Amino acid sequence: MSNFSKALDKIISKETGGNQTRGISLGAAGDHQRAFEYEDRVTSRRLEASQGIKKMYQPRLYTERELNSLRFVLADEKAVEQRAALEELRNQIADGNAAVGKTVLITSPIDSPAVSVFSRNLASILTTDESVTAIIIDMVNTKESLQLTDSLKQPGVRDFVQDDSLSVKDVIYPTGIQRMRVIPTGSGLAQMGELLRTTRMRVLLKDVTRRYRERYTIIIAPPINSVSDVELLNEYADQIILAVPYSKTMKRDVIRAMGKLDKTKFLGTVMLDVIEKFKTPLDRLGLG
Amino acid sequence: MYRPEVDIELYLRNINQYKWLITLMFIVTALALAIAGYNKQKVFSSYSTLELGSETLSERLIEGAAETTESKTIADRAEELVFSRKLMSELARNLGAVDGEIDTQSEEIALNRIQSQVSLNGRGDNYIQLVFDDADPFTAKQGAEQILELYMAEENQSRVGGASEAYEMLDQQVQRIEGELTEAEELLKSYKNEKLDGGVTTEADINRQMISLQGELSQAKRDLSESEIQYSTLSRQLESEARETVNVGKQSGIQKTIDALESKLAELRTNYYDDYPDIVELKREIANQKQLLRNEKNKARNTSDLDDSVYLNEAYQEMKLNRNNAKTRMDTMRIRVRELEKNIKQLQEQGKTVLVVDAKLSQLQREYETKQSNYVDYKARLERARMTKTMATDYQSDITIYEAPFLPVSPSGLRFMHYLLGGLVLGMGLPLGLIYLLQFFSQQVKSREMLTDMGIPVLVSMGKVKTQVDHRVERIDKSLRYILLAGSLVILTTMVMFKVFARGGI
Numbered sequence: 080m081s082n083f084s085k086a087l088d089k090i091i092s093k094e095t096g097g098n099q100t101r102g103i104s105l106g107a108a109g110d111h112q113r114a115f116e117y118e119d120r121v122t123s124r125r126l127e128a129s130q131g132i133k134k135m136y137q138p139r140l141y142t143e144r145e146l147n148s149l150r151f152v153l154a155d156e157k158a159v160e161q162r163a164a165l166e167e168l169r170n171q172i173a174d175g176n177a178a179v180g181k182t183v184l185i186t187s188p189i190d191s192p193a194v195s196v197f198s199r200n201l202a203s204i205l206t207t208d209e210s211v212t213a214i215i216i217d218m219v220n221t222k223e224s225l226q227l228t229d230s231l232k233q234p235g236v237r238d239f240v241q242d243d244s245l246s247v248k249d250v251i252y253p254t255g256i257q258r259m260r261v262i263p264t265g266s267g268l269a270q271m272g273e274l275l276r277t278t279r280m281r282v283l284l285k286d287v288t289r290r291y292r293e294r295y296t297i298i299i300a301p302p303i304n305s306v307s308d309v310e311l312l313n314e315y316a317d318q319i320i321l322a323v324p325y326s327k328t329m330k331r332d333v334i335r336a337m338g339k340l341d342k343t344k345f346l347g348t349v350m351l352d353v354i355e356k357f358k359t360p361l362d363r364l365g366l367g
Numbered sequence: 368m369y370r371p372e373v374d375i376e377l378y379l380r381n382i383n384q385y386k387w388l389i390t391l392m393f394i395v396t397a398l399a400l401a402i403a404g405y406n407k408q409k410v411f412s413s414y415s416t417l418e419l420g421s422e423t424l425s426e427r428l429i430e431g432a433a434e435t436t437e438s439k440t441i442a443d444r445a446e447e448l449v450f451s452r453k454l455m456s457e458l459a460r461n462l463g464a465v466d467g468e469i470d471t472q473s474e475e476i477a478l479n480r481i482q483s484q485v486s487l488n489g490r491g492d493n494y495i496q497l498v499f500d501d502a503d504p505f506t507a508k509q510g511a512e513q514i515l516e517l518y519m520a521e522e523n524q525s526r527v528g529g530a531s532e533a534y535e536m537l538d539q540q541v542q543r544i545e546g547e548l549t550e551a552e553e554l555l556k557s558y559k560n561e562k563l564d565g566g567v568t569t570e571a572d573i574n575r576q577m578i579s580l581q582g583e584l585s586q587a588k589r590d591l592s593e594s595e596i597q598y599s600t601l602s603r604q605l606e607s608e609a610r611e612t613v614n615v616g617k618q619s620g621i622q623k624t625i626d627a628l629e630s631k632l633a634e635l636r637t638n639y640y641d642d643y644p645d646i647v648e649l650k651r652e653i654a655n656q657k658q659l660l661r662n663e664k665n666k667a668r669n670t671s672d673l674d675d676s677v678y679l680n681e682a683y684q685e686m687k688l689n690r691n692n693a694k695t696r697m698d699t700m701r702i703r704v705r706e707l708e709k710n711i712k713q714l715q716e717q718g719k720t721v722l723v724v725d726a727k728l729s730q731l732q733r734e735y736e737t738k739q740s741n742y743v744d745y746k747a748r749l750e751r752a753r754m755t756k757t758m759a760t761d762y763q764s765d766i767t768i769y770e771a772p773f774l775p776v777s778p779s780g781l782r783f784m785h786y787l788l789g790g791l792v793l794g795m796g797l798p799l800g801l802i803y804l805l806q807f808f809s810q811q812v813k814s815r816e817m818l819t820d821m822g823i824p825v826l827v828s829m830g831k832v833k834t835q836v837d838h839r840v841e842r843i844d845k846s847l848r849y850i851l852l853a854g855s856l857v858i859l860t861t862m863v864m865f866k867v868f869a870r871g872g873i
Contacts, residue, residue, distance in 0.1 A: 147834050196832055350827075357380070357382040
């Protein structure tokens, strides 16, 4: 069986939940035939999804200036490396099938605004595919996270958990990025650690993560070392990413955080705010 | 195994991260050292070089006669002499820093200042430099000349004085030990006279005499024993000879009478009966004679009394003479044995006394020998001291002036230029070194390798997502750093220019 055939079997298996007959070699001509049929089905479904997604409510789009001020990685020369890193990460998350959404839990050993910035950029890069959407469940109340919604007073996660009259759709807001939604932290004095154990929180997470097949859910969790019960979110995630802010995180913090995360779902770490190296004269001459 | 100390990329990132620290440390260090160097007063040093321990004529002539002082010891002494209060006070007076005796606090401060201007440096094994520093080159030279002059005078005085003092001291010691030696000698002599001449001999003599006396005693005892045996033998022989003489004398006369009577009886019996009166008479007479003979025999057996016939016997006389001689010898031997035993006893008593005398004599002898040894030793030292004293007086010193003090034309020590360059180098090196140490000891997560080394996969590394504002702040930050650096360089350049044009050199 060719490598292509193996990859194809893997993708089909994921698509059909493992019901597709596997391991039956149809020969080279058969492989090609099967691949074409599969591509046709996928393309058809994605086309259908994108048609539906186009109908999503989108009040307005961010201007380039707004994107810059909100620290979105732009597709310009200045952010080539960052964009490449995000795209690489997107591919690793999609694992060959970008059309099927997943729930990604992003947490960090320490509190840092870089985690929110990274998460929204990841959501943004995921939504470049017009057949998928992304939703951010923001559980960290930072200046950066508040910027995404138009009003600071709009209800969010805290409000939903504490107010039974609110439905899930009441706390989901469009952003200035196409196909990207956000559930803000919301207001309220209750500690996030206490809210994570509530039934309303379970309702929210189950609803959001299971509603649409084409939707990526990015859960921005509070710092796992400083807020209790963050590890409860392991259950809802398909993949877990540990964000490590450069030069602010100690080795012992990373080890402690790793102890609380589900190893089977752990995708890896992402180093954030990495400082550029000092450019020596040789570097400037292209000899470094 | 990840080693942060060799991660150059991390080091370059750290430099970028701590660029403000580097900039500020560089500016502060460079400016501080430059200002220190700028304000540092110029110091001119003048010095004289002295050669120590050079061989003198007398040492060459009398090799080994006197000990040559080692140059290291001279150098040590030089340091003591130069920095002595006496010499420093004299120097301060000569240079006009103080007048007369140093009594006041201000004079003490002036003395300390003068002392701080003087230094003594070793140059190799045999050379020392007497240095005088001053802001004025002429004063520096004058100070160096003064310190040299004072030191040489003090050294000579110290040498001659020291040698004389040592000689005097050793002479006194020798005289004292000589007196003690004479005393010990007299004591030993008088004790010997008292004890040995008074009959007390040594233990060895006692032993020798004892052996001799015991030999003589044994011989005397043997001789006595022989004499006693001889005497007893002669006595027995003498008695036997006397009895033999009695038989021959009286008994033979009686027997002859008996024989004559019996012959007459036989003759009468031929003619008469036994009751004849003559025959009866003869029988009675014969019986009487026989009885007499028996009595004589018994008498000779029981009594020593000898009749004259016995005494007249020659053999008896000779034996008796021999016995008397033996007795005389025996008596003599007894007396001799008694004498010898008495002598031995006396000798034993004398032996006990001799042990005490010997011990005392040994003690006196030891004391005498010790004092004699000390005397010889001190006498030799005295001779060496005399030679040293003569040399010190005749040839003054084995320190020669190799270089005389001179007028310094350029200042000594670190100058502004050194401070300036040092500041620039230190200003760069200090923060860079600090950052390297920080990198070595830091536990912060700053590289992918640090995480992968812990077995944690790293998906991607991302730099900070910057806004326009961030870029603007960065530009301002960079400009500010450049302005500060440029400003500090301008200050440094101004200082250099001022130093060159206004003060005539850096």
